[in-house]
Amino acid sequence: xxxxxxxxxxxxxxxxxxxxxxxMFLSFYDVCQFVTRFFKEGFxxxxxxxxxxxxxxxxxxxxxxxISLTGFITGIVFTKQSRPSLAEFGATSWLPxxxxxxxxxxxxxxxxxxxxxxxxxSSIGAELGSMRVTEQIDAMEVSATNPFxxxxxxxxxxxxxxIPILTFYTAMVGMLGALLNVxxxxxxxxxxxxxxxxxxxxxxxxxxxTVKAILFGFTIGIVGxxxxxxSSKGTEGVGxxxxxxxxxxxxxxxxxxxxxxxxxxxxxx
Amino acid sequence: xxxxKTTDIGQEKVIEVKGLYKSFGNxxxxxxxxxxxxxxxxxxxxxxxxxxxxxxxxILVGLLSPDExxxxxxxxxxxxxxxxxxxxxxxxxGFSFQNSALYDSMTVRQNLEFPLVRNxxxxxxxxxxxxxxRVLDAVGLLxxxxxxxxxxxxxxxxxxxxxxxxxxxxxxxxxxxPTAGLDPITCLEINSLINEVQERFHTSSIVITHDLTCxxxxxxxxxxxxxxxxxxxGTFEEVFNTSDERVKPFYDYNFIQ
Numbered sequence: 365x366x367x368x369x370x371x372x373x374x375x376x377x378x379x380x381x382x383x384x385x386x387x388m389f390l391s392f393y394d395v396c397q398f399v400t401r402f403f404k405e406g407f408x409x410x411x412x413x414x415x416x417x418x419x420x421x422x423x424x425x426x427x428x429x430x431i432s433l434t435g436f437i438t439g440i441v442f443t444k445q446s447r448p449s450l451a452e453f454g455a456t457s458w459l460p461x462x463x464x465x466x467x468x469x470x471x472x473x474x475x476x477x478x479x480x481x482x483x484x485x486s487s488i489g490a491e492l493g494s495m496r497v498t499e500q501i502d503a504m505e506v507s508a509t510n511p512f513x514x515x516x517x518x519x520x521x522x523x524x525x526x527i528p529i530l531t532f533y534t535a536m537v538g539m540l541g542a543l544l545n546v547x548x549x550x551x552x553x554x555x556x557x558x559x560x561x562x563x564x565x566x567x568x569x570x571x572x573x574t575v576k577a578i579l580f581g582f583t584i585g586i587v588g589x590x591x592x593x594x595s596s597k598g599t600e601g602v603g604x605x606x607x608x609x610x611x612x613x614x615x616x617x618x619x620x621x622x623x624x625x626x627x628x629x630x631x632x633x
Numbered sequence: 634x635x636x637x638k639t640t641d642i643g644q645e646k647v648i649e650v651k652g653l654y655k656s657f658g659n660x661x662x663x664x665x666x667x668x669x670x671x672x673x674x675x676x677x678x679x680x681x682x683x684x685x686x687x688x689x690x691x692i693l694v695g696l697l698s699p700d701e702x703x704x705x706x707x708x709x710x711x712x713x714x715x716x717x718x719x720x721x722x723x724x725x726x727g728f729s730f731q732n733s734a735l736y737d738s739m740t741v742r743q744n745l746e747f748p749l750v751r752n753x754x755x756x757x758x759x760x761x762x763x764x765x766x767r768v769l770d771a772v773g774l775l776x777x778x779x780x781x782x783x784x785x786x787x788x789x790x791x792x793x794x795x796x797x798x799x800x801x802x803x804x805x806x807x808x809x810x811p812t813a814g815l816d817p818i819t820c821l822e823i824n825s826l827i828n829e830v831q832e833r834f835h836t837s838s839i840v841i842t843h844d845l846t847c848x849x850x851x852x853x854x855x856x857x858x859x860x861x862x863x864x865x866x867g868t869f870e871e872v873f874n875t876s877d878e879r880v881k882p883f884y885d886y887n888f889i890q
Contacts, residue, residue, distance in 0.1 A: 410754070495736075503734035506694050507748035507801065508723040510716075514751075 398590050405510070406517040415514060419522035423484050424530060431479055435534040438471060439463065439541025447549070456550065457560075463542040464561030468569050472535035474621060477580035480527055481613035485588040488519050489609030492592025493602035501593070516593060520585035527581030528574050535573075572628040579624065580617050587613040642853060643672035646705075647805055647837045648693060653702035655688055662688050664861030666702070670805070675831055675838045677852030679845070679872075679883070684858045686841040687731070690807045693839070694728050695719045707804060724752060727798030727836070731810040733790040735782040741793055742778045745769065749800050768796040771833065772826060788819035795826065799834060806830060806838040812847045824850040845883070857883075 443463055450456045495501050504511035543557050588609040595605035648670035655663040662685035670676050680686050691697040692704055695711050704711045709722055735744050745765045769775045772792040812820040824847050830836055840851055848855055855872045857865040859879050865872045
């Protein structure tokens, strides 16, 4: 049957495959729309408080073991590796201050976020991707539930709330690791260690760390949700969504780290 | 196999589609579809795979948007209303997916509770439980209430999927391939369930299928989607009493082979 004879002129359209640059702009536009929709829907009722709490528990509590282990080991290793350099200048007494500043300013936010990007980002990407390809998101749509509000806003908010809390937890556990190392090799009491560490930390350090952790948490949540929510092509798409959530999430975290370090250094001078 | 008897079909149109066009890239799927569904009518849409049957009902619930044409469901233009109005409209339109689309991280009870508690937030726990048990009982699966979807058979999953749509007491039911991938006995059970739903819940339905046994058993009217249009509509006999070479093989395959 002649297809063109049947179809009205306004419907017959030659759809050209967009080029690489056009695809990039289209993707960027999609991401902007997705982020805008998050801010639009995240703060308007009805609120999904119960689901938000569940997601906070999932993201926070279930990451605790891995983050505790990593934070503790980082504290030990960082202290051990820093000691020889300080010893050359006879400044090993500065170790607690150095560890405190390093952990709070950079190591804790970065470490926590990278672990969360791997664990939480991939889990969000795979879960939403799987829901998309098995039509569970469509099923929510047709049962008069807004899936964006239920699935996306709750996960992004949960990541944004939980990552800063986990960051301070990592810093604390890292300090304990450092204390263990210090108490093995030096005559420094726990009280003196914490006093020296905390004295060197400023309000700006805490603010910068909190802002960075919020930004990293939001990035992990939004990237994971975007990749999963828009996944396609069956099981291959689910794998791709999980993978992209981790890779893009980590990449953006490093970019944000560079920018935020530059930004907060303006206030330090 | 018995032909479905015509029940008290009303004159009021619950779905009106005029001149509907939909294409994906260069591939035109629907090319001017016209369709009416009357109150308490079961309309079966037949057609080969890839002819746009599922696309049609996805447009009816706003999961896809039409390129051209008028789509009215329960008096509202689906493509012209706000998202909030669309969600309200979807409360009245049940959609049963081909693969059931059950939430696999939730039990059967939670699957059924989900749409109810989200849309009727003032219901008490007791009222929710009562509603869940009522629809599960209607599909004959009360015993599976605490099971996970992965523990159910294909037929049971379809039934739970139908129960999940019924819990919102829809006026219109859209079934996407309700018997696909099921054994003949389960197919007959699903056919009976579709008829039961029509009688008990007074729904109007569109049933998408390429199973003629299902079409004959549940359809008050049959419409055949050929080359992007409904070219044959009527009772089962009217549609298949033809020498049209595009229709005959369909019938022969189902009833002769």
